[in-house]
Amino acid sequence: MEKAAVGARSRWLLLEIVAAVFLFAIISGICATLFVQAKEISQDSANLTMAMVQAQRAAEAFKAADGDAVATAALLKGAAEEDVVMLAFGPDWQPAQGEAAYTLTAAMSREGELARAVITVRGETDELYRLDVAHRAGGNP
Amino acid sequence: MRRRHVTDTLFVLALLGAFAVTGLAAAVLGANAYSGIAAGMERNDALRASLSYLTEKIRHNDAAGGVSVRDLDGHGALVLTETVEGAAYETWVYAREGRLMEVTVIAGEAASPGSGQAVLELAEVSFTVEKNGLILIAAADARGNWAETAAWVRCGVE
Numbered sequence: 001m002e003k004a005a006v007g008a009r010s011r012w013l014l015l016e017i018v019a020a021v022f023l024f025a026i027i028s029g030i031c032a033t034l035f036v037q038a039k040e041i042s043q044d045s046a047n048l049t050m051a052m053v054q055a056q057r058a059a060e061a062f063k064a065a066d067g068d069a070v071a072t073a074a075l076l077k078g079a080a081e082e083d084v085v086m087l088a089f090g091p092d093w094q095p096a097q098g099e100a101a102y103t104l105t106a107a108m109s110r111e112g113e114l115a116r117a118v119i120t121v122r123g124e125t126d127e128l129y130r131l132d133v134a135h136r137a138g139g140n141p
Numbered sequence: 142m143r144r145r146h147v148t149d150t151l152f153v154l155a156l157l158g159a160f161a162v163t164g165l166a167a168a169v170l171g172a173n174a175y176s177g178i179a180a181g182m183e184r185n186d187a188l189r190a191s192l193s194y195l196t197e198k199i200r201h202n203d204a205a206g207g208v209s210v211r212d213l214d215g216h217g218a219l220v221l222t223e224t225v226e227g228a229a230y231e232t233w234v235y236a237r238e239g240r241l242m243e244v245t246v247i248a249g250e251a252a253s254p255g256s257g258q259a260v261l262e263l264a265e266v267s268f269t270v271e272k273n274g275l276i277l278i279a280a281a282d283a284r285g286n287w288a289e290t291a292a293w294v295r296c297g298v299e
Contacts, residue, residue, distance in 0.1 A: 010149065021156050028167045035174035042181040049185050053192060053290050060196075060291040065274035075271055075291075093288065 014105050050093045051102070051121035051129035057118050058085070059133045067115025067137040069108050083108040102128070113137055152279045180284065187282040192242055192290045195219065195278050198234065199292040209299035210268040210276065214254045217268045219276075222248060233257070236266040239283060270298045 054079050058076060064114040065071035077095065078087040084103035088100035106119045121129045202208050202221040209220045218235035229248035242257030262283065269277040274294040281287045
């Protein structure tokens with residue numbers, strides 16, 4: 001009778017340990033998912049910041065170049081094809097020559113005196129930031 | 142009976158081991174995630190706030206003779222000139238000892254780098270004047286991350 005009671009108590013103890021480990025495993029899984037999500041959100045936020053900074057830089061160069069694509073590309077040390085200026089960045093947002101992790105394109109157009117640029121910063125798959133800029137061409141001192 | 146007792150003990154020890162390993166893995170993962178997020182936030186805060194501060198300062202002083210880039214102790218400094226009640230003042234903005242500093246002096250007087258007030262945490266900053274009044278601003282945070290922006294000065298840079 002005493003042996004049976006000890007056996008039952010031992011089984012309950014084991015069950016309790018298994019339940020505790022199982023609970024811990026579930027909570028660990030949830031925590032790991034949250035950590036990964038938090039890291040991704042942080043990375044997205046940093047990318048958005050840098051995309052915004054680069055778009056702003058391109059917009060300022062566009063205004064300084066009086067809306068001219070070639071002059072804008074020269075100021076930004078990028079490439080110009082017709083009315084589109086292109087810049088490439090590596091994963092650390094430094095200018096890249098080869099394969100780019102991020103790209104900036106500034107598509108320029110002109111309506112009379114008004115020069116416009118649509119600046120788009122893209123990641124490998126999606127658009128990170130877009131900025132529309134207008135500037136009165138010929139108005140620079 | 143004795144063999145079963147040994148198996149029970151081993152099972153409990155194995156569970157304890159699994160518990161310890163997963164606990165350690167969760168702690169390491171959490172620490173990595175925290176340090177990554179903290180580094181990202183620091184980069185965002187230090188660089189973005191500094192670059193925004195500098196570009197807004199330039200825009201605020203965009204007047205004839207209002208913005209210039211000069212040398213202060215071998216480092217580039219942004220000098221913003223404004224006239225208050227007939228007296229001209231110069232505000233020098235530069236990086237020193239890991240901080241973005243600012244000092245205002247009477248125009249023409251030499252600015253002392255040590256007398257500036259710390260504005261933000263920033264390891265380095267450089268200003269390059271390009272054509273057409275464009276100032277390129279490059280800044281680095283304490284971890285050596287660089288970011289660059291530009292500010293167009295409509296009235297020109299001296």
